[in-house]
Amino acid sequence: xxxxxHVPTMIATACLLAGCGxxxxxxxxxxxxxxxxxxxxxxxxxASMAADAQALPAINCxxxxxxxxxxxxxxxxxxxxxxxxxxxxxxRWIHPGDAVTMDYQPGRLNIIVDEQGxxxxxxxx
Numbered sequence: 113x114x115x116x117x118h119v120p121t122m123i124a125t126a127c128l129l130a131g132c133g134x135x136x137x138x139x140x141x142x143x144x145x146x147x148x149x150x151x152x153x154x155x156x157x158x159a160s161m162a163a164d165a166q167a168l169p170a171i172n173c174x175x176x177x178x179x180x181x182x183x184x185x186x187x188x189x190x191x192x193x194x195x196x197x198x199x200x201x202x203x204r205w206i207h208p209g210d211a212v213t214m215d216y217q218p219g220r221l222n223i224i225v226d227e228q229g230x231x232x233x234x235x236x237x
Contacts, residue, residue: 173221173236174198183230194223
C-alpha cells in the first residue's frame, strides 16, 4: 500500500533525476571571453569599493561642530540650530529604545539623545 510518508522522498528523487539529464553547455571562445570580461569587471568593482572605503575617513558629517550642543535639551529650536551648524546634512535623532538600521552612511549625522531628552553624543554614519 502506498504511504504518504514516502511522498517527500519520491519528490526529491524525481528532482534529482530530472537534473541529471540536463544538457551541459559547451565552452567556446566567446563564453570564455565573456567570463574573463565579467571577472575583470568584478575586480574593477572591488578596487573601486576599496578606494571608497579608504576615502570614508575624509568625509565629515559635521559632528565636530556640535560641542556647544552637548547636554542641551532636544527641542525644535535645538534641532534647527544643529541643522544650521552642520549645513543641513542628513541627521538622524536616536532616542532610547528607537529601532535603528545598521546601514552606514558616512555623510549622515547621528545624534544620540539620553533618557532625560538631552543630546548625549554624536557620530557619523
